[in-house]
């Protein structure tokens with residue numbers, strides 16, 4: 001994967017924050033307060049993100065209705081005013097994010113007791129304060145600088161997929177009180193992981209072709225790191241605040257041992 005020194009520096013700056021986000025999940029899996037209820041809560045909140053998008057799309061439409069309306073609007077212009085592949089990409093995005101909603105909603109519903117209602121996207125509207133703060137930050141960055149704000153948002157999408165990789169790692173922990181939940185969570189995360197790795201790559205690909213100036217790279221990095229700190233707060237609240245005190249401060253300060261960006265995997269995906 002041939003990338004510029006600027007992009008490499010951005011990835012390096014992001015890596016300890018990705019690790020901080022991963023810390024949230026690892027602490028939660030083993031926390032004494034984890035229960036069937038708390039698993040159902042974070043799964044429902046994850047479903048909200050998969051439908052409403054946390055600043056990736058206008059809040060009232062989210063990442064289902066937004067692209068669905070784009071597709072309807074695009075149809076008369078396919079191969080006239082909009083390229084067929086661009087349309088296919090919108091359709092694939094819609095399919096992927098809805099598949100993620102289904103994966104987490106299925107895990108959530110499988111953990112229900114008899115009589116507990118199923119999830120639906122409409123009941124999930126509104127997110128939670130830290131997720132709304134992340135959305136607001138992303139919108140503010142887009143307002144400050146449309147191109148760089150959008151780039152930072154796409155760069156930080158999915159937070160290097162650490163929820164999905166840490167969730168997948170639960171697959172062998174089938175014993176104990178959370179054994180059944182672990183299997184369900186690992187299966188859902190496995191369904192989502194490869195898609196989201198691709199979405200993250202899309203946020204990275206093309207950055208070098210944007211012809212950014214040194215000042216713009218600095219601004220992009222500032223926005224990306226602010227969003228990554230916002231992601232740690234959002235995840236910590238989603239999981240009932242497993243990180244507190246020094247552990248939280250450390251994660252927010254970017255002081256966790258960085259996650260090594262998998263250049264080989266990224267390169268192979270891009271070549272495919």
Ligand SMILES: [Fe+2]
Pocket residue numbers: 050096097100196
């Ligand atoms: Fe997703």
Ligand SMILES: [Fe+2]
Pocket residue numbers: 097157158195196199
């Ligand atoms: Fe995505």
